[in-house]
Amino acid sequence: MSDLAADLELAASLVREAGQLAARMRGEGLAATAKGSLSDIVTAADHAAEELIVARLRQERPQDGILGEEGSAYDGVSGRTWVIDPVDGTWNFFHGLDWWCSAIALTTDEDVLLGAVHHPATSTTYAGGPGAPATCNSERLEALVDRPAAEVCAATYLHPDRHATAVGEAWRRAVSLPATLRVLGSGTMDAMALATGTLGVSFQHDVPLWDRLPGEAIVRSLGGVRREVEAGGVTWNVLGVATTVDQVAAALADGR
Known part of the structure; x- marks a missing residue:
């Protein structure tokens, strides 16, 4: 397995675990706190999902940097940084709408290398990058059709x-x-x-x-x-x- 393929596999695993954790926590009941505005909120699930991802990355990619929406930040030595959005669409998440996900990207100073996204409502995981094929639940996605x-x-x-x-x-x-x-x-x-x-x-x-x-x-x-x-x-x-x-x-x- 190439390094990029291994990173894609790890990224997909991370967002699946984070999304499933957040979904379980939502089912058990959560409170929300406003961040920048009434529509910009955060919950304990956001923090717990980010902590889960960070813990695995620190173990499996200790040389890489980390930047998380909920405050996680580590300076790496590899020139690569994992960028984490543990719950994207927190307003939807908290209010019972299903258009939310857990997401992660791996980037360098020059360009993004890959991304992975898990949509818990449909148990769907997407992954791909500019130098790697895009997949949905490990099945290749078709190239986009250009339209006006x-x-x-x-x-x-x-x-x-x-x-x-x-x-x-x-x-x-x-x-x-x-x-x-x-x-x-x-x-x-x-x-x-x-x-x-x-x-x-x-x-x-x-x-x-x-x-x-x-x-x-x-x-x-x-x-x-x-x-x-x-x-x-x-x-x-x-x-x-x-x-x-x-x-x-x-x-x-x-x-x-």
Whole structure:
């Protein structure tokens, strides 16, 4: 087994265990605490799932660095860093919606190497990277089919208090392009819908690494692309099939 294949296998195992732990804890009952806003919350399951992943990584990849959404941080000596999102879509998770997952990426300073995502509601595990095939429950996924924005569904999100700002103006230009929109509440799960061809593009501003890298790795493995765009005073992350990404990026940037 190559080093990358072994890392992919480990990553898939980590997110399965973390997602299953979080799901069990949700079934037993949880409280939530607000982080940055009422919609940005954290639970004990977020912390427990991250601790589980960190403990295994410290044992199995002790030379690698770690960066976790819930505060875990270790400086490695290998030049590689594992980026952890123990529960992506915590609002959905806490309120009983199933569009949430556990996710992880392995990255260097140059590029993301791989990502893995587990969706507990369907017992589905995705894995892949720019230099590795993308899989769903170990079965190869098909390459993405490029389409224009007018033919795809887009996933996006904008905080309500930003709608009447320059950020909102940029967003409205972009949302006028796709055939339809969905606001689903988990950026990484949105990326998995891109990976399976259900969606054609996702875009949101100021996306942290743990919300971006796992999904990006898998989508790029299938021929998708990612672009960063400065518009409205923020940085937008646009991910999906190439033609739609180019169109959305141009619409965001128009008038900046």
